[in-house]
Every structure is written in structure tokens, then in C-alpha cells.
Amino acid sequence: xxxxxxxxxxxxxxxxxxxxxNPVNGKVIAIEDVQDPVFSQKMMGDGFGIVPSDGDIxxxxxxxxxxxxxTQHAVGLLLDNGxxxxxxxGIDTVELEGAPFDTLVKEGxxxxxxxxxxxxxxxxxxxxxxxxxxxxxFSNMDQVDKFxxxxxxxxxxxxxxxxxxxxx
Numbered sequence: 001x002x003x004x005x006x007x008x009x010x011x012x013x014x015x016x017x018x019x020x021x022n023p024v025n026g027k028v029i030a031i032e033d034v035q036d037p038v039f040s041q042k043m044m045g046d047g048f049g050i051v052p053s054d055g056d057i058x059x060x061x062x063x064x065x066x067x068x069x070x071t072q073h074a075v076g077l078l079l080d081n082g083x084x085x086x087x088x089x090g091i092d093t094v095e096l097e098g099a100p101f102d103t104l105v106k107e108g109x110x111x112x113x114x115x116x117x118x119x120x121x122x123x124x125x126x127x128x129x130x131x132x133x134x135x136x137x138f139s140n141m142d143q144v145d146k147f148x149x150x151x152x153x154x155x156x157x158x159x160x161x162x163x164x165x166x167x168x
Contacts (some may be wrong), residue, residue, distance in 0.1 A: 016050045026053040044139055049134065074088045093125065
């Protein structure tokens with residue numbers, strides 16, 4: 001590794017691996033255990049879920065915000081290594097039209113695992129009869145070299161839970 005490798009950045013010569021941090025206090029679960037077949041069958045990509053113990057949602061890694069859904073139930077990120085991340089809050093929550101959500105970032109914002117991306121009122125989700133699982137999906141799997149979820153179960157936000165590497 002050379003002294004100026006950081007200058008190579010987007011040329012693909014830099015480090016393609018990124019550490020993933022738990023973005024929400026709660027129980028980290030495998031994507032296959034998410035209670036929605038679109039996610040559990042990896043139709044949108046691989047990833048993981050978190051059954052939250054509170055409504056504060058942070059970025060799972062370093063990158064930037066590329067999309068904020070008008071219904072505030074999801075945020076799209078582009079990690080520094082080129083992997084696209086969808087943070088999807090709850091199941092079938094698009095139907096709520098934003099009511100229990102507050103997105104705290106906007107397109108173009110830089111994010112780190114210390115950046116609070118969104119909040120959700122878990123009591124309102126429960127009252128609406130919605131599952132509260134926060135789902136993290138890597139939506140450009142054709143660019144992913146390797147994804148490893150190394151930690152599951154009850155885990156504090158900010159805990160290292162895995163890695164993801166891009167092909168470039």
C-alpha cells in the first residue's frame with residue numbers, strides 16, 4: 001500500500017472493502033429472516049435486517065445520500081466503495097405516506113456511521129399494524145465482490161457487524 005493510495009480513490013485501485021456498522025440498536029438478523037419475501041428472497045439484493053429497540057437510524061457506513069423517498073420510509077446511499085445501499089424502514093410502510101418518519105438527511109449529504117439518517121416512531125408503526133424491521137439492502141449486487149454479516153443478535157448501534165467489498 002503506497003503513501004498516496006488515497007488519491008487513487010475512484011480509479012478502483014483503492015481499498016474496496018468497507019466495514020459495516022449496526023445502524024440501529026436492536027436485534028440484527030439475516031436477510032432471509034426478514035418477514036417480507038421481496039427482501040428475504042433477495043429480490044432487491046443481499047443485506048440484513050434489524051428489529052429495532054428504538055427509532056434512531058444511522059448510516060451503516062461511509063458514503064453519501066443519493067435518494068430520499070418522498071414517503072420518508074427509505075433512504076438510498078452510495079458507499080465510498082461504490083456499493084449502493086437501501087435503508088428501508090419497516091415492512092409495507094410506504095402506505096403510511098411518511099406519517100411516523102422523519103428523514104434528517106438530503107440528497108448529496110455525506111454520511112458516516114455517526115450520521116443519524118432518520119427517525120421513526122415505533123409506537124405509530126405498531127398502531128398501524130406494521131412490522132418495524134429496518135432492512136439494509138445492497139441494491140447493486142453485480143458490483144459486490146463479497147458481503148459478510150459476522151454478527152447477529154442483540155447488538156448496539158455503532159457495533160461492527162460485517163464487511164462489504166466492491167469489485168472495483
